[in-house]
Amino acid sequence: MTETVDLIRDLTNVYGTSGFEQDVVKTFAKETEGLGKLEVDGMFNAILRRKENDGKRPVVQLDAHSDSVGLLTQAIRPNGLIKFVTLGGWVPANLTAMKVVVRNRAGEYIPGVVATKPPHFMTAEERKGVPAVADMSVDVGSSSREETLNDFQIDTGCPIFPDVQFQYNAEKGLMFGKDFDDRLGAAAMTAVMQQLAGEQLNVDVAAGLSAQEEVGLRGAYVTARKIEPDISIVLEGCPADDTFEPDWLSQTKMGGGPMLRDYDTTFVANPAFENYAAAAADEAGIPYTRAVRTGGGQDGAAIGYWKGVPTIVIGIPTRYEHSAYNWAKLSDVENAIKLTLALLRRLDKDTIASFSQF
Template sequence: MEKEQEIKMLKAFSDANSTSGFEGEFVKLFTETVKDFANIKVDGMLNAYASKKENKAGRPVIQLDAHSDSVGFITQAVRPNGMIKFVPLGGWVKYNIPALRVRIKNRDGEYIPGVVATKPPHFMTEAERNNVPDVADMSIDVGSSSREETLNDYKIDTGCPIFVDVKCEYNEKSGLFFGKDFDDRFGAAAMADVLETLDGEETPFNVVAALSSQEEVGLRGAYVTARTVKPDLGIVLESCPADDTFTPDWLSQTALKHGPMMRDMDTSFLPNPKFQQYACDVADKNHIPYTRSVRTGGGQDGAAIYYENGAPTIVIGIPVRYEHSPYCFSAYQDFKAAVEMTVAIIRDLTTEKLASFSQF
């Protein structure tokens, strides 16, 4: 894919409205992007399966994975004054939520702009100025003045999804994207790019790119995709939190413009060590930069894929500053290196090398 096309795709993917349980808009965008070089299926959970058109029966299967959802919110109830009480979908910290601009998809499918309301400082007590309220005490204002107006005129009620409303930008000079939901839209874009790069190419493996739903609320979609695909090998393309703005250089393991992050550990996952080292060796041979990371927090779809079938699985992460917040930075060169590493692994892999990952 040409750079201009990639940038356009990454911006469109970031701008899409897609939170856990409400991934339809992005699933449609992703499947439209890859339909010319993959066979598409979508299940009732909105997991999408994009199978390489050259796949043939009887060959081992590589499952690529990225997830379609991002952190967001859902309407819990409408307060008497018309304000919306909401619940987070995924891992938010309360400090990142006040004054956030959002879009609420109402019962008619229309997007209503709103803001996480904050009391003007003129009316705050000293205690209020120095504390962030709990999420349960926050509200979203759409301009309504009563519960009836929100319910009947704005048509917003319990269950309506709420999305972060931020437009993605790309700075050609710095090579950085600035926007929302890079976790995991950039992983999904990398997966689409890999499929297009391999289009028309024969490999000894079948390749199925699974876009899984509901990762942010418990890796739910990936358990389903792994049972469906039954992979012999898993490669997860994840956008991962960068640590380079608050960690000393000697300890930083996920930095912008240092290449993708190969995850050696998180709270849910330890990769197959032979596959992990093989992937790093392939990257070294092809002069693709990367870092390795041992994390004491976080989790991702690799755990579900690995647990479900025992297939050797690795995670190739694209560094993102300020993940799970409304505003993120990510570098084009890290995205591109993740694509190149994935393609290099698929092209280099043989059935003998696959078998070696299970030997001890």
């Protein structure tokens, strides 16, 4: 348990929005050193192939994405404030007054805040609404455009990250922090590769840590082409619905175990593989839910679009995704790891072939 918490802490505390995933890749590389051959490309996709692979067995692609939602400097205003655009699907109300860090041209992390007008200066109408993203700014304490550019060394293209440190309540098994979408999936995938070390399977396994999921599943299109899988398991931090849906409709509950996603707006799971995973969970006594979502998307769509391989998504329930502040249960991560291991230890050539029969 302690090792898993430490792994999650290390992966969630590093900064890594879309296009700027280098520190996440560094952490992944450190945690998986010696487990196989690691390849990193110019998008910062990382692919780890187990050293036990022999190239003669069906290939399973594990996937998790390294990026999280963030911001990107668009321009510096005359008063020194930073005009930004969003990377990924933010709700504007979740941005105001958020603590951030800006990575400047020198690679230093400069603290800042998404600036808001004090209520003393707001009109009655302004108090009721939320400013548009185009009207928001990040304030690093500068008083002029020249100071921001020259002293703080911040200019167009500098990434901006939520600044939240991981916390763990051991008594409750509760985790609080940022970027649980999808660092929890990345942690689960890392732990799976660690626990499989030295074990012989009936499949070859390649773990793809895909970049730029939040801006169009871009990295997964690349990793799928490089790995050329026969089947795929996507590990994803997925939005919990237990704080606003009635119990009968809640399909992603924090503490309810991993979610097997049947459908979202980009993806339909292979039904045979989905049912196989559910049966494996039942046999192993692993709690889980199944979900049909009316929104969202994830890397399984990109992997499936490329080659049509049977694909499932194992989701880890996360409260308040696409905001800076997330809650999750350690037990859900651990059960996602257990389910993934159970599947990898059961899969073989004939079983995988059966998922494509009609």
